[in-house]
Amino acid sequence: MTDTKRIVLSSDHAAIDLRQTIAAHIAKLGWEVVDIGPTTPESTHYPKHGKAAAGRVASGDCRFGIILCGTGQGIMMAANKVAGIRCGVCSDTFSARMIRQHNDANMLSLGVRVLGEGLALDIVDAFLTAEFEGGRHATRVEMIEAPEVALTA
Ligand code: RB5
DSSP, X not given: OOOXXXXXXXXXXXXXXXXXXXXXXXXXXXXXXXXXXXXXXXXXXXXXXXXXXXXXXXXXXXXXXEEEESSSHHHHHHHTTSTTOOEEEOSSHHHHHHHHHTTOOOEEEEETTTOOHXXXXXXXXXXXXXXXOXXXXXXXXXXXXXXXXXXXX
């Protein structure tokens, strides 16, 4: 994991405009933004964009990732399939703060068909400024990180 203020952004076709607005906002806050697209509005498949962004975080290339689709849900599910990724969908600032403080989330997912621009930017700010609290929460995060198992019974 890198501690540098470098963040990857991605989305599907539905959320290009909001993603670019968020990219500009974050850049003004002093983050180096790695926007991996897409940039054209043809219909595309959110899992590949979610996993591509997740790879940048899991590899340590970027400290955080922000991903978007219509609801934020599908792209979040795809990102969470990448080992080491803890991504939550947030539609309020409290949850955005808490997924950092308690869950040590390294990715945030947003739904462009759920949120207005102002709330989306506030959620981004809450996510980026909150710190992981460690302690008992670290034990729980380690439990999240235990290898995925297929339950048979
Ligand atoms: C695309 O129409 C839509 O399915 C996608 O943006 C997202 O909402 C999926 O979870």
